Amino acid sequence: MKKSLRFGAAAIAAVATLSLASCGFGGSSGDSGGEEGSTTLDLLVPSYSDGTKANWETVIDGFEKANPDIKVELEVQSWDNLEKVVSTKIQANEAPDIYNGGPFAGFVGDELLYPTKDVVSEDTYSDFQESFLKNAEVDGTAYALPLIASARALFVNNALLNQAGVEAPTDWDSLLDAATKVSALGGGVAGYGMPLGSEEAQAEAAVWLWGGGGSFGDASEITIDTPENLVGAEQIKKMIDAGATQADPGSTQRSPLMDIFIQGKIGMQVGLPPTVGQIADNNPDLDYSIVPIPTKDGSPFTLGVMDQLMAFQNDDDKKEAITKFFDYYYSPDVYVPWVQAEGFLPVTKSGAEQLSGEEALKPFLDVLPDAQFYPSTNPKWSAADGAFKSLFGQLQSKPAQDVLTEIQSQVDAG
Known part of the structure; x- marks a missing residue:
């Protein structure tokens, strides 16, 4: 996360500005549903x-x-x-x-x-x-x-990239080229796995918006609707419009999409350390590599x-x-x-x-020094996280500027 190197699913925002009375979930000591005196x-x-x-x-x-x-x-x-x-x-x-x-x-x-x-x-x-x-x-x-x-890194299906005659990308231009050529192989293969569904839309958004020089803000201000973030959002649309992704990325969830990568049907997808174990368990013969996430200009970056x-x-x-x-x-x-x-x-x-x-752990430890984090100590991050989950997938069909504006409006409304 929020939030360094994380091998689990992406972090879900907790609900802000709620009140809590003194009694708790399990009651008090001695009358909390366990044995007497416990x-x-x-x-x-x-x-x-x-x-x-x-x-x-x-x-x-x-x-x-x-x-x-x-x-x-x-x-x-x-x-x-x-x-x-x-x-x-x-x-x-x-x-x-x-x-x-x-x-x-x-x-x-x-x-x-x-x-x-x-x-x-x-x-x-x-x-x-x-x-x-x-x-x-x-x-x-x-x-x-x-x-x-x-931390996140790019998982690459070596066999598919070799078949398409491309190498692992380091920047957006080479990623778009490689993903488009892998998708052109046909047979149900997608070049780049783009999960913009509600499970972890904020994470995929960060990969692209931050990779283009943007950010989500800091502890004092949440900034989504900015020119810097628009660069990454428009690159996502460019990938989708070019047919470089799987079908219907706007409603695709990360976990099931990674299962498809593990099955060998996706050329590239951003993944987490647990993905290594999932591949070992479910498709140990998969020929893959783990490389840094491509950015607009090739600068090092990972979502922590x-x-x-x-x-x-x-x-x-x-x-x-x-x-x-x-x-x-x-x-x-x-x-x-x-x-x-x-x-x-x-x-x-x-x-x-x-x-x-x-x-x-080495590929993830190597990228950790370049990690950027969600502004999780900002009380409005919960609203931002929820807004990304519910709205960011609309990039598939709406102008990028409109989507960022709508997310910012939802954040500002609290």
Whole structure:
């Protein structure tokens, strides 16, 4: 994300400017649905993979054995549903005690979250990579715990590009040329996988708008309707109009489209580190490479994403239990296997040290220094994220300027 190197799905925005009463999702200590005298923590997380639920259950089983007086109730939602679910829970005064999400500044503005230092030990806090922790701050105070980081890179089907007589592109001109020639091969093959559907439209938008010199703004202002962003948006339309993409990119979701790449039917698509494992599991014979994302002039760039864990201030009687859970989860023997199972990059110093020799991570680690991030500490980023998801796919049929203007209007309206 928000938000460094991320191997999971793209971050979904949390709902800003909502109010929360003092009672929480699971009630207070001692009457929270568990055994008498126990504390129940409610944990709401998104699904990063088919194994996400089982991976969290492994963590929870170990934690509950070490802390028999604390129970953890797990709820796993899809990224598409996550924002709506957490919004509904907050409005019903049933916020989760612990939440795995993306942007969080709106929650901070409504004083819903514990400061990070209140719910982790000093040892755990000091183990986070400083750059990731900085990305979890609002006005100099961290209110979320970095969970995982990820970066994007271009996955290239070597066989299709060779068949089309082109090489892996480095800039937009060579990308358009290569993708058009791969699409011309026929047989259901697409040159470039362009997912502009609601799952992660903001990520594909960032790849192109930022790759052309634009941005989404910063902590103080969200800027979508700018001349710099129009350059990237018009390049997307150019790709679509040239037949360089799959059919109907405006409603195509990233995850199923990547499955098609893995099947060998797409020449190039921006992907994440978990894609490496998906290829190994589903099509190990695929001849592919991972290269930097092409930009307008070939300048180095990647979209960095960092997701977070955060704790809602539902009941101060639970603060000690939350701290115990976070300290347990981020211990290297627990955290590193979870990160490996999901295919993410670690955000802790101890985790990075343990995984430093992993060759599969190298292409993503190489592009990490050039990562740019969503302006997730801006309270209006939630509105921007939602606007991209609902409107950006209209680029397929509407003028690029009109789409950017409409997104900006939705952001400004809050």
